[in-house]
Amino acid sequence: MKYRILILLLNIVFFSGCVQFESYAPNSGHLEGYVYVREISPMSITDETDEMEYEIIITAEPQNLSGYRGLSKADIIVSSGHQTTTGNSGYFRVRNIPQGNVTVRVDHKDLRYEISQDALIIAGETTSLTRYDGLFGGVGYYLIIGIENYENTPYNWLGAEKDARLIADALVRENSLARRELTVLVDGQATKKSIRDEITRIATDNRVGPDDYFVIYFSGRTDTDIYELDFIDHILPWDALYAANPDKLLESAITDGELEKWVRPFKGKDVTLILETNYSGSFIDGFVSQVSSLAFREYKEYGYTVMTATQQYEEAGYSNSLQQSIFTYYLADGLRKMTTPSGIITAEELYDYVITEMTIHFNKYNYQQHERQLPAFQDNLNGATVIYRY
Numbered sequence: 001m002k003y004r005i006l007i008l009l010l011n012i013v014f015f016s017g018c019v020q021f022e023s024y025a026p027n028s029g030h031l032e033g034y035v036y037v038r039e040i041s042p043m044s045i046t047d048e049t050d051e052m053e054y055e056i057i058i059t060a061e062p063q064n065l066s067g068y069r070g071l072s073k074a075d076i077i078v079s080s081g082h083q084t085t086t087g088n089s090g091y092f093r094v095r096n097i098p099q100g101n102v103t104v105r106v107d108h109k110d111l112r113y114e115i116s117q118d119a120l121i122i123a124g125e126t127t128s129l130t131r132y133d134g135l136f137g138g139v140g141y142y143l144i145i146g147i148e149n150y151e152n153t154p155y156n157w158l159g160a161e162k163d164a165r166l167i168a169d170a171l172v173r174e175n176s177l178a179r180r181e182l183t184v185l186v187d188g189q190a191t192k193k194s195i196r197d198e199i200t201r202i203a204t205d206n207r208v209g210p211d212d213y214f215v216i217y218f219s220g221r222t223d224t225d226i227y228e229l230d231f232i233d234h235i236l237p238w239d240a241l242y243a244a245n246p247d248k249l250l251e252s253a254i255t256d257g258e259l260e261k262w263v264r265p266f267k268g269k270d271v272t273l274i275l276e277t278n279y280s281g282s283f284i285d286g287f288v289s290q291v292s293s294l295a296f297r298e299y300k301e302y303g304y305t306v307m308t309a310t311q312q313y314e315e316a317g318y319s320n321s322l323q324q325s326i327f328t329y330y331l332a333d334g335l336r337k338m339t340t341p342s343g344i345i346t347a348e349e350l351y352d353y354v355i356t357e358m359t360i361h362f363n364k365y366n367y368q369q370h371e372r373q374l375p376a377f378q379d380n381l382n383g384a385t386v387i388y389r390y
Contacts, residue, residue, distance in 0.1 A: 025096040029121045033129035035090040036068040060128030074108040099123040138211030140180040147220035153242040163219035163328040170332035192237040203266040212268035219276035272305040278315045280308035281376035305385040308376045330357040345388040351377045
């Protein structure tokens with residue numbers, strides 16, 4: 001009698017929908033997602049619009065996206081032979097696809113082209129199909145470095161760790177679609193080896209696509225002896241060796257030539273270096289120094305973008321009123337506040353914002369001319385270098 005009651009209760013719970021059991025066929029998994037299309041008439045598309053596929057995004061979760069609607073009655077066709085149709089919200093779910101790599105096609109009467117996207121089906125799991133590349137142009141890779149307290153010298157860099165945290169915080173907007181990978185290294189984490197290893201890891205990552213971009217931000221020290229004796233552009237990692245022999249210090253520094261060598265394998269479109277340090281404008285001289293051979297090559301040959309806190313012979317300023325490095329404060333301010341119709345902020349647009357706000361700051365607090373600093377900028381992509389997407 002007890003067993004009959006138990007079975008009856010289980011049946012009631014099951015059929016009433018209070019508990020849902022997800023089932024999978026052997027060696028199979030499910031595929032789901034939400035398909036959205038930009039609110040645009042197909043008749044208004046011209047050759048300049050390129051393919052309609054750039055107006056399609058696919059997300060793992062439902063989104064409330066301005067200017068987009070769920071694409072209903074779209075055919076979802078899996079290379080395994082499975083097929084379904086999206087509902088009114090754009091949602092689809094394909095059940096019991098054999099595990100392994102598949103190609104998923106999205107077709108609809110209003111689309112000029114089929115959309116094709118690869119996916120990996122895992123047995124006993126539900127895979128979410130996503131596609132953002134056409135809209136957001138790839139992944140932003142950020143390496144943020146702030147060194148305030150150096151290992152081998154009492155000459156530290158006021159506010160550097162706070163600078164790094166501020167930039168990192170500004171890069172994280174509430175947007176589930178803009179994709180980015182963010183690494184922050186502060187003080188003892190920012191040794192020469194760790195900086196080199198992190199840059200190399202990103203630059204050689206096989207996942208990097210042609211539309212991805214790489215931004216390196218550094219707040220910390222340079223050394224006047226290296227500039228005065230060797231005329232070599234550089235930054236100092238946390239473990240830089242301050243010794244009586246200048247060669248030891250130079251050997252432990254990170255030169256512009258080393259930076260160029262480390263980032264060179266990056267397969268993405270844009271590489272940007274942002275420097276909050278003294279004399280940083282000297283990085284914009286058209287040359288890369290190679291300490292081992294003392295050879296020089298044109299920096300612009302590789303198409304890198306450089307934004308610096310100062311001109312070549314200026315020192316970077318710290319504001320007591322802001323409790324922050326001045327250049328970095330307005331750099332982060334721009335990243336937080338700037339908006340564009342495309343959702344893209346270029347390095348040139350951000351530089352113009354910083355210049356304007358710094359000038360207002362200097363005038364407001366009555367800085368003398370010799371107390372002011374002028375950020376420097378070099379963009380070899382004619383103003384098109386992507387520095388942030390949101």
